[in-house]
């Protein structure tokens with residue numbers, strides 16, 4: 001596809017769900033993909049499926065050095081980085097009154113620090129080449145208050161505010177860096193797996209089962225944003241099931 005073919009795109013959270021399907025879709029449209037997540041076996045399987053246009057690195061977004069190594073892998077393998085999809089995230093859920101402080105910190109470390117580490121690794125490349133595209137997965141939970149998911153919602157609001165503020169800085173700095181914030185609604189992935197069993201979890205699972213979209217709905221949105229001409233910044237995309245309030 002025009003403006004996708006031969007682009008080198010780093011994807012975090014590529015071992016399952018949205019990241020996995022987006023990698024597949026971008027590669028099918030001619031991109032070279034650099035896959036990141038912690039589960040190496042899953043990355044290897046996907047890279048084998050895609051073929052010569054995929055490389056992977058078992059890496060943790062909460063570790064800055066891992067994100068640096070990912071950019072090095074992209075440059076060593078394909079010579080450049082054109083775009084990054086900072087998509088890795090977790091959602092253990094639960095009311096704040098449950099005081100699951102470990103889960104709060106995990107969400108901050110992966111959903112916020114992970115995105116910042118990813119950006120810190122690619123920005124020197126994008127600034128030097130005066131082009132680039134940063135795509136981040138926020139959530140519908142990043143657009144409103146969500147009971148039962150306060151910290152998660154906070155991390156997704158952070159991503160939204162940070163990336164859109166960065167966009168305005170890039171405008172004044174003339175770096176030609178495009179930004180896209182994706183806000184998915186209910187998508188059938190492994191995201192709910194880390195929520196502790198509860199009545200609320202069962203209700204959410206039932207909703208996802210009945211109404212949730214498959215990850216290709218988000219992959220298509222990312223493909224759309226990437227494929228636009230260089231002077232078109234698709235800044236925000238909300239994708240939710242028709243039956244999601």
Ligand SMILES: NC(=O)c1ccc[n+]([C@@H]2O[C@H](COP(=O)([O-])OP(=O)(O)OC[C@H]3O[C@@H](n4cnc5c(N)ncnc54)[C@H](OP(=O)(O)O)[C@@H]3O)[C@@H](O)[C@H]2O)c1
Pocket residue numbers: 012013014015016017018019036037038039040042059060061062087088089090091110137138139140183184185186187188189190191192
């Ligand atoms: N599914 C939805 O309904 C929905 C809605 C709104 C937003 N989102 C967002 O979409 C993004 C993708 O989630 P998903 O729905 O596709 O769920 P998923 O299937 O659970 O995928 C999450 C991905 O993040 C990776 N990951 C988690 N912690 C990581 C870490 N420390 N370092 C590197 N990678 C890590 C996981 O890989 P490893 O475990 O192998 O590291 C996995 O590849 C997340 O940011 C999520 O918040 C999802």
